[in-house]
Amino acid sequence: MTPLLEVDRLEVSLGRTPLLRQLSFTLQAGERLGIVGESGAGKSMLAHAVMNLLPPPAHISSGALRFMQQDLRTLDPAALHRLRGRQMAMIFQDPMMTLNPLLTIGTQLTECLTHPPAGVERISARAARVRAIEALQEVRIPAAASQLQAYPHQLSGGMRQRVAIAIALLHRPALLIADEPTTALDVTIQAEILALLTELCTAQRMALMLITHDLAVLAETTDHTLVLYAGEAVETAPTRALIERPRHPYSRALLDALPQRATPGQPLRALGGSMPTASALPSGCAFHPRCPQRMSVCPQQPPQWQGTAPDRQRRCHLPIEVDG
């Protein structure tokens, strides 16, 4: 089955400094992929790169990016514009990055429909309104019809994020990229939004690329995970397998550091040091200065991918343990 999204040795650079290096992964239709990493690892950069929406002067310096078998790097701007928002959509940590504070949410929903990009059929204002109400109902906003007149500032954070999701889903995209969508929300609202996203993905057979720093969110909402460290992928695995038997020392350290995994009152198993910045990368394996299992080869050579299955790989010099 041809993948929905293919990323092959993608490199994103700022000037000559590579921010993302040698990223490769695929996403099937309807699959839910999690991208996890700490701040500075490059998760948001990856999300923007996949949409080919990098803020200049950051740019894709090499590698391939194919979505629905189209090469996003060479696609003409008009076609790319049609693709984004219709086949690929994105929601952000702050819903106000999607919403215009000066327009009612009704207007923001309907204008996507009544003023689509060139080459797309426009629908009438009345039909757009009906569609807008449906969209709001889909994201469980109560009294949807009357909320069309509301302005974003009149809604709570959770409601705004629901509206942002509604806008993203208007054209039934094949892929939704969610960049830390619930990080700024309260935990009870977070659970609702994550449940909503999961349900919509299943109902609409939509692929999800969820970016988060929270491993527990990952566990609940994704099928497969990619772990990023200092601009590189270090491990890829089915989420359940990653959580239960992480293979890369960094993945292990992340899970070990969680309070959920520790005995209350006892020191947490913390990893010393901090993630290097793109301009100050260590030689060889980027993780070696902090790695508890560092070997002599680690500073000298960047590690290769090794793994037991195509979807269960890690980049490390350590020998593979037979742990299943």
Place this chain on the structure above:
Amino acid sequence: MSDPLALLSLTAIEQRFTSGSGLQRRTIRAVDGVSLQIRPGEVLGLVGESGCGKSTLGRIAVGLTAPASGEVRYRGQPIRQLHGDDWQQFRRRVQMVFQNPHASLSPRLRIEAQLLEPIRWHHPTASAAEHRQQLESLMAAVGIDTAWRQRYPHQLSGGQKQRIAIARALTTTPELIVADEPVSALDLSVQAQVLNLLLELRASRGLTYLFISHDLAVVRHIADRVAVMYLGTLCELAPAATLFSAPRHPYTQALLQAIPRLDRDRPNPPRLAAELPNPGTTLIGCPFHSRCPQAQALCRQQRPALRQIAAEHQVACHLLE
């Protein structure tokens, strides 16, 4: 009921904010009658979602702002009545660590200057050599290389800034530290480092913490007792182990159910009615009644008082009466 052994006791604290102006002026009850005692040597966790008033309560506890009504007592003494040397003494004994490490340090002063300043202020008679020694031992205690003292804050990472902020709080040799979301802005691996530091300092210096956080996993790890707040009121207060294994208040139960879990493979949102009501309205009845799945007629009419339901376990809910 005031516990005579309490280090810091808050009694019937209320705080209000007005927002908007003219016709649109709204009064928000940020804290609506909260009483809490912090015992010496304990870590009291204060949890709740945004708008529950926990940060406001923390600032009142530490004396940064005065409450609209209610009393804060430090070792039995109302702090409102403290002046001059007594006030300085209180200032030394109770310190705070803030959420945003990047705003916690003055951008234009070197680390050395920021730590020496309170050291000199509170130990005016000691010699310069003694001041320097205290500086070095504090930096070592928080795990920052003393060679870094000439650096400016912008040269430090978030975790390092937070450690310096903790060191600064320690310059006055406090007894109680109010930590307002001290690790929320930090990455996971750094969070663990700073939490370990806080635990270690508590053991080595006999500190007491009021640990404010929205992250229940963190609070479960570090707190002895936990207080849960909702819309300015206290819902439940219990030892950490009890609260997390057998919560009694419907809000606490909802909260615990909602936390994402590593061993679950789908989200489990609690069945709550529509989102938070406008916090500006004066609430009659239980603050949680509009969302509570088990709300009764009484809940709409009367506010439940915080009652003891078991040893060390207090809950404010009509259902348990």
Place this chain on the structure above:
Amino acid sequence: MNDRSSSLGRQLLRAPVALAALLLLLALVTASLAAQWLAPQNPYDPASYDIMDAQIPPLWLAGGDPRFLLGSDGQGRDILSIILHGSRISLLIGLGAVAVQALLGIVIGLCAGYGSRWLDDLLMRLADVQMSISTLMIALVALALAQSLLPAEHYQHHVPLLLILVIGLAEWPQYARTLRAAVLAEKQLAYVEAARLLGFSQRRILLRHLLPNTLSPLLVISTVQVASAIMSEAALSFLGLGMPITRPSLGALINSGFELLLSGAWWISIIPGLTLVLLILCINLLGDWLRDALDPRHGGHAP
């Protein structure tokens, strides 16, 4: 050396326009400070010039005289000399006025930003009133009053100080409002609250913690204010209320040549006018660059 000022210096080296402006400004300032030695003539000494040398055109025109590189004015004084000396006066008054504004503005701004609500309201209403009356009008009234009250030599002797005071006192709201806004934002930050918690006195918090972190916007408006003060002085002198023609500033010189502008001796007004424009331009360009350099949103290195 402060990490930040060296990075600012490096940024300057990469901005050719601002660098050129700075160099030109430094050249003008140095030349005017060294006026006593550089100027071929002392325009303040009536014995050193002769009315018979009046209205000689600049060197490159027909009738030019090597003694008067840029020509001579209606009294026979060397234009170049007057420009050098006059620029010094203009700069002195400009900087002096800004010093007065800044001092007054900082004090008021700090009180308004950090003090109680009613103090803030009071001071800001005062600032509003002050700002609604144009500086030139205040200056006109004040100077006209001074001119009529003081005997002529007293007035002439004290004119620079009067100008500094008048322009300074008229423009303090700019500083006050800018500082107040910065203080209001900064005082909510954690490090200020931490300083309060550590028991420091209000004075210490204001001077050692708040003020240093709120000064950079003032630096930016200072360049604009210097330029504006110089222009105000020029305007006042042009109107006859500022520097007298016996101790001319650039504005006074422009004034003196004004009647002669169309009748032939255009250089008496135009050349000092161009110098004034150049001075203001350099200051403004430098100010623009400084504002961008200090603003983190434009890629600068602000705290």
